[in-house]
Amino acid sequence: MTLTDPDRLLPAEPAQRAIARQLYDRVADLPIISPHGHCxxxxxxxxxxxxxxxxxxxxxxxxxxxxxxxxxVRLEELGVPRTDGGAVEADPRVIWRRFAEHYHLFRGTPSAMWLDHSFEHVFGLTERLTADTADAYYDHIDAKLGEAGFLPRALFERFNLEVLATTEGALDDLKWHKQIADSGWSGRVVTTYRPDAVVDPEFEGFAENLETFGALTGEDTTTWEGYLAAHRLRRQFFKAHGATASDHGHPTARTENLSQPEAAALYQKVRSGDCTAEEADAFRGQMLTEMARMSQDDGLTMQIHAGSRRNHSAQVFAGFGRDKGFDIPGRTDWVGALKPMLDVVGMDRDLCIILFTLDETVYGRELAPLAGAYPALKLGPPWWFFDSPEGIKRFRETTTETCGFYNTAGFNDDTRAFCSIPARHDVSRRSDCAYLAGLVATGRLRLEDAHEVAHDLTYRLAKDAYRL
Incomplete structure (x- = not known):
């Protein structure tokens, strides 16, 4: 008995399945490039x-x-920590049983595919997880976690990870990355510069964050010039700890190209806390353009994750903080929003700006045409709700005819769930091979070209886009 079908996600039609299987077999065991995530x-x-x-x-x-x-099910019942330190379930076996009792809820979702893959291929479990098997699952996994082969570095090597990028805020001291580098371990774990806490005027503690930012860098962050200089220094600090990219999570894709006096005046307003929501959004937009300019200087690939209405539940945000499952897709304008920045940097062929969206409606209408024209732009893979078999399929069908494969950036897993990394990359490889098999079967792509594209989508495009 197995939990996962060896031909999962490959086409049902026999001729196409044979092509897809041939393509997949050549890329299934390639090293994993994980250029953006939150481990x-x-x-x-x-x-x-x-x-x-x-x-x-x-x-x-x-x-x-x-x-x-x-x-x-309440978050407290799942052991998710409260921001006020209040009581939550502390018994991991109780949490696991609760999870197992509700495992049927994941039927048909990519989460079930990732979890079943992890249970079978990482831990050797082949019986379905249910309320009845919950304790046996728990005991088996818990025992394995005590073995040397299941320590984090051993799993990293077993997963065939060539590089894993984490994401840290601009104020992080990166001590764990330094400890990794000093340990002599050969695994490559790099950081990513995420400056939201000192870029978004609506981020909690923004004024205090700016003070800390200045103290860390020795720059006068009460001035616009000092503030920008602080970013440049922190970016260099992150680069010294392996960073090849920055990441920017903004509610909109808005960019601005204000004159330096106008930008300085706006900075003073947001620094004082006396700004409107419109001014806060304008400042975020100006900072995307400033970050693009800095990427021209220091070579960091720039990622823009826009269109997520983050922390949608005020109650969950107040009780548990950020990133607790309530980031919801929203309509996003890209063509008009990016124009100020693209007028500055869009034709720079040495710059790489990767665009991610939660608004699938814009792929064909806006994002693929933009990436198919501007040298600086690449399309990031489907993200959050859409890093799924159907999401990947829709992405390829909607974007390929306009921007091809080589204006996209491969795949990244964007996950906090370490054991799901090989599962997510496997889903991407299978989904892409299924799509390519359809092109071959209908005479739109030669088989030898499909093999090359499959390799590039799996490995080379992400490595190139993130300068890895």
Whole structure:
């Protein structure tokens, strides 16, 4: 018995399935390039065992707990920490049983595919997870976590990870990355510069963050010039710890190209806290253009994750903080919003700006035409709700005819759930091979070209886009 079908996601039609299987077999075992994600670098710095099955699979994974919350399970019952330090379920076995009792909720979702892949291929479990098998699952996984082969670095190597990028805020001291570098371990774990806390005037503690930013860099962040200089220094600090990219999570794709006096005046307004929501959005937009200019200087690939209405539930945000499953897609304008920045940097062929959206309606109308014209732009893979078999298929069908394969940036898993990384990349490889098989079967792509494209989508495009 197995949990996963060996031909999962490949076409049902026999001739296309044979082509897809041939393509997949050539890329299935390629190293994993994971250029954007949210795993904790501390795991690899300390290399101690993961605490328990619940801490590995449930508590950190917003894909998992948001589904349970949607069916009435409270975050406290799943051990998700409260911001006020209030009581939450502390018994990992109880959390695991609760998860197992509700596992049927994931039927038909990519989460089920990722989880089943992890259970079978990482832990050797082939019986379905149910309320009846919950304790046997827990005991088996818990015992494995105590073995040397299941420590974080051992799993990193077993997963065939060539590089793993984490994401840290601009104020992070990167001590875990330094500890990894000093340890002599050969695994490549790099950081990513995420400056939201000192770029978004609506980020909690923004004024205090700016003071800390100045103290860290020795720059006078009470002035516009000093503030920009602080960013340049922190970006260099991140580069020294392996960073090849920055990441920007903005509610809109708005960019601005204000004159320096106008930008300085706007900065003083947002720094004082006396700004409107419109002015805060304009400042975020100006900073995307400033960050693009800095990328021209220091070579960091720039990622823009726009269109997520983050922390949609005020109650969950107040009780549990950010990134708790309530980031919801919203309509996003890209053509008009990006124009100020693109007028400045869009034709720079040495710059790489990767665009991610949660608004699928814009792929064909806006994003693929933009990436198919501007040398500086690449399309990021489907993200958050859409890094799924159907999402990947829709992405390829909607964008390929306009911008081709080589104006996209391969795949990234964007995950906090470490054991799901090989599963997510496997889904991407299978989905892309299924799409390519359709092109071959209908005479739109030669088989030898399909093999090359499959390799590039799996490995080379991400490596090139992120300068890895």
């Amino acid at each position: 904790d670098p501390r795991w690899f710095a300390e290399n101690t065992r993961f605490p328990d099955p619940a801490a590995l699979f449930v508590v950190p994974d917003h894909y998992v707990f948001r589904m349970l919350v949607s069916q009435g």
